[in-house]
Amino acid sequence: MFEEEDTRKILHEGRKYGLAANFHGDELHPMRSGHLAQEVQAHAISHLEHIDEEGIKVMAERSIYAVLLPTTVYVLRIAPPPARALIDAGVPVALGSDFNPNAHCMSMPLVMSLACLILRMTMPEALVAATLNAAGSLKCSDRYGSLEVGKSGDMVIINSPNWEHVVYEMGDPPILHVVKAGQIAYSSNM
Numbered sequence: 337m338f339e340e341e342d343t344r345k346i347l348h349e350g351r352k353y354g355l356a357a358n359f360h361g362d363e364l365h366p367m368r369s370g371h372l373a374q375e376v377q378a379h380a381i382s383h384l385e386h387i388d389e390e391g392i393k394v395m396a397e398r399s400i401y402a403v404l405l406p407t408t409v410y411v412l413r414i415a416p417p418p419a420r421a422l423i424d425a426g427v428p429v430a431l432g433s434d435f436n437p438n439a440h441c442m443s444m445p446l447v448m449s450l451a452c453l454i455l456r457m458t459m460p461e462a463l464v465a466a467t468l469n470a471a472g473s474l475k476c477s478d479r480y481g482s483l484e485v486g487k488s489g490d491m492v493i494i495n496s497p498n499w500e501h502v503v504y505e506m507g508d509p510p511i512l513h514v515v516k517a518g519q520i521a522y523s524s525n526m
Contacts, residue, residue: 344375364414402428423461445506
């Protein structure tokens, strides 16, 4: 773990080499990550469990993405980030799994479900956060994240009457097909 000054130095150095700043901030203790993100022209900040109102305001003004990781909140039993305050302030919120040894989860349906249950996001907010905003947080929403002409034909086709079943059936989502670049990459019928 890096302290605030070390983080600042690393992020500034990365900017010198043309890297877009996207860092973990305010996870285990407050570190004024909103202000740091503004200073280093960061595109996204992950975690944000301890972000304050001023940091949220800065993120909203600069359209800095908040990448929220509800599996970490669940596994570590820590206070959740203020998802509602971020959304209400106009901060673009994305969801991620934080796949790592302490949050060993690659299931975005589970992440979406936890976002609704723990972070109090609505199902439509969780869907946008897991798709279009997730792509936006990686600076690739012009190619991914939604079904639009000119974007990559990546999608999940489910075997349910409503898309919300992906969240309802979190442990066993009703996935029928996975389509990658317009081609079926997986089918439950295979």
